[in-house]
Amino acid sequence: MNAMTRRAVIGAAVVSTALTLSACGQAGGGSESKGSSTKIGLLLPENKTARYEALDKPQFEKAVKRRCLDCEVVYNNAVSDVVKQKQQFDQLIADGVRVIALGSVDAAKSAGWVEEARAKGVKVVAYDRAIKGADAYVSHDNYKVGEFQGEALLAALGTKAATARIVMINGDEKDPNAALFKEGAHNALEGMVGKIAYEASGEWDPKVAGEKMAAAVSSVGKDKIDAVYSANDGMAGGIVTALENAGIKSIPVGGQDAEIAGIQRIVAGSQTFTIYKSPLDLAPTAAEFAVDMLLGVPIRAQTVTDGVPSKLLDPVVVDKTSIQSTVVKDGIYTSADICTRELKARCAELGIK
Known part of the structure; x- marks a missing residue:
């Protein structure tokens, strides 16, 4: 790496760090802004499986707060109802949420939602269940x-x-x-x-x-x-x-x-x-992707699944x-x-x- 390239890389890293700190605040003193730009949507598919409410939701919320003090998680559970989940998804977009972590009830139907969201500048992290065309996907293998x-x-x-x-x-x-x-x-x-x-x-x-x-x-x-x-x-x-x-x-x-x-x-x-x-792996990784997307920071994917940058964890x-x-x-x-x-x-x- 020559000196010019090295300076460019260091400069990009400084800008990225500055953006992160500016948007989210450092521990002990973040911005007071609570606008829609700091909101991240989390939509989970059902509550018959106890882990979503008991483990995934709280771990996701904690991980977002660790990375971004001013970020707020807007959460809903679809209780296995795809129509309800579409309403929840549309409401997040209407409320100005720019990134949504989506555990889909019906992945095939959700693919169309992703296209609609992209047209409005909203990014989607496929949470635990793959969605065609999502901006990122986090799950276990x-x-x-x-x-x-x-x-x-x-x-x-x-x-x-x-x-x-x-x-x-x-x-x-x-x-x-x-x-x-x-x-x-x-x-x-x-x-x-x-x-x-x-x-x-x-x-x-x-x-x-x-x-x-x-x-x-x-x-x-x-x-x-x-x-x-x-x-x-x-x-x-x-x-x-x-x-x-x-x-x-x-x-x-x-x-x-x-x-x-x-x-x-x-x-x-x-x-x-x-x-x-482990939700100690899954939820924080999804939260990391969501916060990075909110800030415009490149996500750290490890692989690609059906064209979607992904991270697959070991069970x-x-x-x-x-x-x-x-x-x-x-x-x-x-x-x-x-x-x-x-x-x-x-x-x-x-x-x-």
Whole structure:
């Protein structure tokens, strides 16, 4: 790098830093401006999955404040209603919000919203679920999530895997991540298990998943189900209830999202594992992208997904042996959160403290 180039790079860095400090203020003394230019929209898709309200939203808000004291997060949850989410999206734009982090209810429909937003100078960060044409995309590696789920189910089955009959309850088909989870899980399971005896979508709804599980028991037979793949923890709750109602015990049941209820079922023994997608990684990365876009600072993407600058994070399998070293260590939950009176003895056995 010659001297002229080096001076240009240093000068650009100084200008970028000055812009950041000017717009957001430094710790202990930011600007008093609360105009629309400092507002960032956060729209999440549903509240049946507990993690969005309990983990993603607060972590996103904290991360925005860490990077920009004067920034304000304007939040809404679509409660699985795509029409409601479109109204929320349009209202943010009408209110002058310039960057929106969008966890879409329906990714195909959201692609059209992105085009409308771009025409009005509004940028969109696709949050957790990919959206065609978005300005950035932040998620975990969702194909890998599915692979990890399938591999964890195989590990739980052990030597029984080769003849095992599996029930798969997948996520909502409108969610592009659900397709990736399913694809990754199939890649891990096919050829390694006896057969996938029943497969259906649980639509990310515990009630629907429980109904599909009951249908699977009726179709396959009470004594002919060896393990259940559940695309997330919320549905795993409905599935476990359906299994208990059918008198089926002690078979592996997987999940995803490391919800508190899922972790508690792992402690109790009715669920075998979950996939931890740390909001300490996901939400702050999305918040970083959103703040940088607001300031006109180039985002730090690591890859490109369908033409969209992206960052894909690594998921982690959590079972009874790793609760303490993952969700407790990271401060997502305390032992008091997990270990109810009924679970205290079991928590002690597992070293959860």
